[in-house]
Amino acid sequence: MYALNGKREVVLVDTGAGRSAGKIMENLERVGLGGKPVSKIILTHWHVDHIGGAKSIAQRTRGKIVSHRGDLEAIERGDPVRTASSWYGIRLPELKVDMVIEGSEEELQVGDTLLRCLHTPGHTPGSISLLWERSEGRVLFGQDIHGPFLPEFGSDLQQWASSMKRLLALEPDILCEGHYGIFPSREEVKRFILKCLVAQGFDI
Secondary structure: OEEEEOOOOEEEEOOOOOOOHHHHHHHHHHOOOOOOOEEEEEOOOOOHHHHOOHHHHHHHHOOEEEEEHHHHHHHHHOOOOOOOHHHHOOOOOOOOOOEEEOOOEEEEEEOOEEEEEEEOOOOOOOOEEEEEEEOOEEEEEEOOOOOOOOHHHOOOHHHHHHHHHHHHHOOOOEEEEOOOEEEOOHHHHHHHHHHHHHHOOOOO
16 A cells, blocks of 8 residues: 655555554554545555555544445445455455546546546456656556456456556556555566566567
């Protein structure tokens, strides 16, 4: 997960699986963000390791929970199969999403900049990626770009390939990925996404 410093507010990108919610709040304090309100908690897709801490963190911060319509039902119900929570023996609570992204793109104000929420289906039907344009460059938050892709997740490889090509066309300077960490240059971002495409059998 990632925290965006919007000067007057903080936006969280995903929330971990739930057991680390307290540690996440401690980390915000440690890096100097604890005194700022958490305005939004953006859930990039419906899997437990991204949404499990959402309810606890929202209760602590009063941040508004955001997700795409395509993953809304499983997130709100805590569906044990589609969220993969049954894999880890975690029972997700019911969760109310406050702001639903409906289309292919929506902009959210974060401090004095705009955060573009892009619908990038493939890993799950309602997966979203986030593009934050900063003075340092274009920062892309692309959680689970690498997959996995399973029928029970509602995965669609053709949709995913189209989504990846859309992200490549943005020419991001930095990629913050959900499991593989941070890729700090445009060349590294491109190389990683292309490597993922090749691994799934797509020509580049």
